[in-house]
Amino acid sequence: LPKLLHFAFGDEPSYLGDSTTVQCSVSSGDLPVKFSWYLNRKPVTEVNGISVGSFGKKTSVLNIDSLVEYHAGNYTCLAENRAGHTSYSTKLIVKVPPRITPFQFENNPLHSGQYAQVTCLASEGDLPLNIEWKLNGQSLETFPEVTVAKTGKRSSILTIESVSYTNAGNYSCEATNKAGQSIHIAQLQVNVAPRITPFTFEDNPVHAGHFAQIHCNVADGDLPLVIEWKLNGQSLENFSGVSITKIGKRSSILTVESVDYTNAGNYSCEVSNKAGKFVHVAELQVNVPPRITPFAFEDNPLHAGQFAQVNCIVAEGDLPFTIKWKLNGQSLDNFPEISIAKVGKRSSILTIESVSYTNAGNYTCEVSNRAGKTIHIAELHVNVPPRITPFEFEDNPLHAGQFAQINCIVTEGDLPLAIEWKLNGQSLGDFPEISVAKIGKRSSALSIESVSYTNAGNYSCEAKNHGGVSVHVAQLQVNVAPRVTPFSFEDNPLQSDDYATVQCTVPQGDFPLNISWLFNGQPVTSQLKILVTTVGRRSSSLTIESVRYNHAGNYTCRGENKAGHAEYTAALMVN
The missing domain is CATH 2.60.40.10 (Immunoglobulins)
Incomplete structure (x- = not known):
């Protein structure tokens, strides 16, 4: 040896x-x-x-x-x-040193108050790993609004529930282990929208001929600022006797030297910059019937789960008021998810924390007083994301050659829908034996005429529309039959008393595996002085220490599992 x-x-x-x-x-x-x-x-x-x-x-x-x-x-x-x-x-x-999968914040700067989150994933590197976050090279201890959560041994999530200008900068994720270090930096840009210090007129209605003044001061917001005043949503150019005085870059004073009934209503100070817009309204009362300041939801349809809010402001009218809300002409009693909050005596705010398709429709604000009644209607459009009916393959694993089919049905969601299938996260382009058929606008069927072990895995159906995305995954399990690696004895005939050995390996096939030997179609017995040895779970060796003439013949190795069997035969020749 x-x-x-x-x-x-x-x-x-x-x-x-x-x-x-x-x-x-x-x-x-x-x-x-x-x-x-x-x-x-x-x-x-x-x-x-x-x-x-x-x-x-x-x-x-x-x-x-x-x-x-x-x-x-x-x-x-x-x-x-x-x-x-x-x-x-x-x-x-x-x-292996760490390697961080690149990440970034939104491409466009965030507005103050928005949500921000990034995930640092060390996709490679020996454990244990230490992951540390920094902002502009400094520890995050002085930023209590920035939270860091470790998720598993390789991942850390940084979250800011409500960003402000103090959160802007370069966020670095540093992953270290005994083999080295990796750093990735993502920049967070924050636009600061305006915020107006609240202001009001006198608490009581103003009498004709009296003096009135309010001060609009922008406490926060990026420069330059555009400050505009409106009365009941209209420009003040058509209202004589009202003067505007700009004081510095962040303040404006509105003055009415001698009020009359035409001056009654809601005075709005509207401040805008590149980050957004802020409006504050103060009511000047001069005892008139109700008039609602027009309001609307977002111009574009909302997605399910988004926040929605409108404010019904009574710009004109004598107190007291009765303000009621309706949806498609019906009371809101059947919609517990819709909340109404009265703000002062002239305003009512309707809020939906998480909209759904059942909230779509026409919202009416109805205001009445002793002088009359008025209404305003705003339509809420809601995009409905897809929802897939759960589906599965057979409960038990399939055998190679069997037929398999699943049907992905999108029971909810706005049209048009895009339905895509994947196997283990990959496109099905590399699997020509898998066919996909679209059935109508909401269904797709996946079929495999004859499954093999290469078809085993997780099949995901992904449905998308402008309202969102839904994914459902079903696992296909395939029993794999054995495959025996060819083997042979010596090319030339052996002589009497020679040593002979062969090894049978089953590289493919589900466990448990049974490996057995046959000599000329009959099970090998110890009487033939043939030694069979199991080598691991997938291999068996056959040994003859001293070859005799009666050992000549065909030796068959047979591998068998619940999915099937395979065998290979080699001839031993003895002179």
């Missing part, structure tokens, strides 16, 4: 990108000697980046120019000659 010298990759672990070499040498044993290398019981010829060469007749050299993660493991050198084979194994440890 060949005798191998012990070998190793070195005392210290190797790092990603390093090169390494190890040689396997035979100190004694008959020539010729055949060398085979294995990584974790897998031939190294099937592993990228590993090369094997010979150095003389008794040495085999394994070389890796640039180490990657999958090069780590147990390397086995197998030396074989006519007398048999021996092997020796050693372990290669590869240290």
Whole structure:
């Protein structure tokens, strides 16, 4: 038998990108000697980046120019000659530094008060990992509104529920381990919208001829600012006796020297900059019938789950008022998700924290007093995202060759819908045996006429529309029948008393596996002086220490599991 010298990759672990070499040498044993290398019981010829060469007749050299993660493991050198084979194994440890998957905030600057979140994922790198966040190079301890949550061993989520200008800057995620460090930086830009310090006229109605004045002061907001006054939603150009005085860059004073009934109503100070707009309204009462300041929901339809709010302001009219809301002419009693809040004596705010398609329609604000009644209607449009009816494959795993089909039905959601199938997150373009058929506007059927082990995995149906996206996943399990690797005895007939051995390997097939041997179609028995040895879960060796003429014949290795069986036969010739 060949005798191998012990070998190793070195005392210290190797790092990603390093090169390494190890040689396997035979100190004694008959020539010729055949060398085979294995990584974790897998031939190294099937592993990228590993090369094997010979150095003389008794040495085999394994070389890796640039180490990657999958090069780590147990390397086995197998030396074989006519007398048999021996092997020796050693372990290669590869240290992998962290690598952060790139992330970023929104492409456009956020407005003050918006929500912001980024996830730092160390997709590569040895554990344990330490993940630390910084803002402009400083610790986040002085920013209590910024929260960091560790999710698993490789991920950290940074969240700001309501951004402000103090949160703008460069957010760095730093991941470190024993092998190294990785840093990724994302910039958060924040536009600060205006905010007006609240103001009011006198609490009581103003009498004709009296003086009135209000001060609109913009406490927050990026410059430049545009400040505009309106009365009942109209420009003040048509109202004589009303003067506007700008004071600095953030303040404006509205003055009415001598009020009359035409001056009664809601005075709005509207401040805008590139980040947004803020409106504050103050009511000047001069005892008139009700008049509602026009209001509306967003111009574009809302998505399900979004926030909606409108404010019904009574710009004119004597107190007291009765303000009622209706949806499509019906009372709001049947809509508990819709809340109404009275703000002062002339305003009522309707709020929907999370809209759904049932909230779409015409909202009416009805205001009445002793002098009369008025209404204003605003229409709310709601986009409905898709909802997929759950589906599954068969409860039990399928056998290779069976038929499989699932149907993805989108029971809810605005049209048009885009329905896409994926297998394990990948497009089905690489699986020509999988067919997809669109059935109407809301359904798609996926069929596999004859399943194989390559079709096993998670099938996701993704439905999209302008309202959102919905995904449902179903797992297909496939039983895989065994496959026996071909083997053979010596090419030339053996002589009496020679040693003979073959190894049967079943590289493919579900567990549990049963591997058995037949001699000329009959089970091998100990009476024939044939030794059968199980090698791991997928291999069995057959050995004849001293060949006799009655050992000549056909030896069959049979692999069997619940999905099927496979066999291979090799002939042993004896002179």
